[in-house]
Amino acid sequence: MINSVGYRRVSKNRPCSICGKPDWCSTTATETISFCARSTTNADRISPHGWGVFYDHDPGLQFARPFRPIPARKKFAHSPALAPPEIRDRVYRKLIELSPASSSDKIVCGRGGLRDRGVLDHANYGSFPKTVRGRDALVGKLVQAFAGDRALFPLSFSGVPGFWRDEDGETRLGSRKDSVEDLMLIPFIGFDGRIRACQIRFMKFVSNRSGRYIWLSSSNEQTGCGSGAPLxxxxxxxxxxxxxxxxxxxxxxxxxxxxxxxxxxxxxxxxxxxxxxxxxxxxxxxxxxxxxxxxxxxxxxxxxxxxxxxxxxxxxxxxxxxxxxxxxxxxxxxxxxxxxxxxxxxxxxxxxxxxxxxxxxxxxxxxxxxxxxxxx
Incomplete structure (x- = not known):
């Protein structure tokens, strides 16, 4: 048993053993636990900030330094089934329409933004609200937009990754916490032209580091579901x-x-x-x-x-x-x-x-x- 464990950021010489990237992620000094900022697939735990925690050797390590305990990932027996592609596509396209990338200068013109990458069609991308209040307001607009569509609205966005219902039965979107960074919403489109899922890119620029990406997912909520990793x-x-x-x-x-x-x-x-x-x-x-x-x-x-x-x-x-x-x-x-x-x-x-x-x-x-x- 190791009683004293330090932490080390990954680097070009020692990249993350999970995603292979040289930035954002970290590991213990003994390289027995990896903390991946990009992937939670097959993780032993999920951190409160959505990082994947992977026990490479000894899951019983004791931490001498103050460290917030990482709760085990919730597993729900009755999570909703993934909504059909046509439903996910309609919801995500409306979400992007109501909160377009053009509403954020950092997403369009900032370092690593759309113009910086030579992406010309900005209308295909969204600006994901940074705050819980902003996301709640966006959900309200979505509910209004689909209020007359009986084929969709009865689902209450059930099975659409990123959406979930709270303890009061209210439809929510994304995390329970605010973000300090601008967030780009990136659709992942299937072979049929329908949006299967979305990723979120954190727009904060850090020299010599690539951007951090996470899936728009609600798999850690009882009434939510994950997006998978579509092509x-x-x-x-x-x-x-x-x-x-x-x-x-x-x-x-x-x-x-x-x-x-x-x-x-x-x-x-x-x-x-x-x-x-x-x-x-x-x-x-x-x-x-x-x-x-x-x-x-x-x-x-x-x-x-x-x-x-x-x-x-x-x-x-x-x-x-x-x-x-x-x-x-x-x-x-x-x-x-x-x-x-x-x-x-x-x-x-x-x-x-x-x-x-x-x-x-x-x-x-x-x-x-x-x-x-x-x-x-």
Whole structure:
């Protein structure tokens, strides 16, 4: 048993073991507990601020430093079923219409905002109210907007992630707490053009750090539900024979689709998510993987990318097609494909063997372990 445990922020040299990112998250000095600001999937606990807490080795660690106890994540036997896609789409589109991104200068013009990313159609994004009072007012407007729609209103937004009912039976939206930051609402659109879920991006700019994202979810409320981690389709009604390019996040996907009009761009919420949906979307078509460049130095990212490649090869064998897989890279001074495209930096397409040759020893070890079943 360890009686004295310190805390350490993640860094480029020691990224988060859960999401693979070099910022926001933290770990204990002994690296036995990880606190992930971006992912709660399969977490042992959820912190009061919505962080995922992962016990890597010893869940019985004692903390000598003052630390607010982290309650176990609530599990409810009768949480509502997820609402049909058409209901979620209508609610989220109305929410964005009533609280558009244009109402926040930071979301549109700030660092990491829509203009900074080359996103031209601001109407597709929302400004999520920072305060509980603001969210309550927005719920009131939504109720009025759907008051005459008997097909929707009787549901009281039940099954729409982010919505829940409090102890008095009032419909609520989002967290029980206020935020000090502007919040961008980012829709994740399915293959049919309907909004499946939304993410929230915290707009506070911190030098050398990427933004923090969370799902708009109410899974920690008895009458709420979670969003899952759906795949975002940047232009779902485009030609079906175009090569599929996958990148991280809906915002990067929007920038990539603007510049790469001959690609069908999709974005997952993290390098280890939505793999089967990606493979299904790219079945019978060339697949280009354009995750951030830390796959060369971050074993977590390299492992996730190799797992996606392995799943693709297995799918090719099962369904009898031979379209190749390419890893998209660019100038190493730029982290994401969106930055590279905005700076007009050339993109290079590597074969899987070429990608493996460029990995650091630790990353190569993780990648080859994932790919090993293909050679046996």
């Amino acid at each position: 975002h389709h940047a232009c779902p009604h485009s030609a079906s024979n175009e090569p599929v390019l996958v990148t991280e996040g809906a915002l990067k996907a929007a920038t990539a689709q603007r510049f790469l009009i001959d690609r069908y761009v999709v974005g997952n919420s993290g390098v280890a998510t939505s793999h089967r949906e990606i493979i299904g979307t790219a079945r019978g078509r060339p697949l280009e993987i354009a995750f951030d460049l830390d796959s060369f130095t971050n074993p977590h990212v390299a492992r996730a990318l190799a797992a996606l490649v392995r799943l693709r090869y297995s799918d090719q064998a099962s369904f009898g097609y031979g379209d190749g897989v390419r890893i998209v890279v660019w100038d190493g001074s730029m982290k994401g494909i969106d930055e590279a495209l905005l700076a007009q930096v050339p993109l290079l397409h590597l074969s899987v063997p070429e990608w493996l040759k460029r990995l650091s020893p630790k990353c190569l070890g993780e990648a080859t372990r994932q790919l090993a079943p293909l050679t046996q």
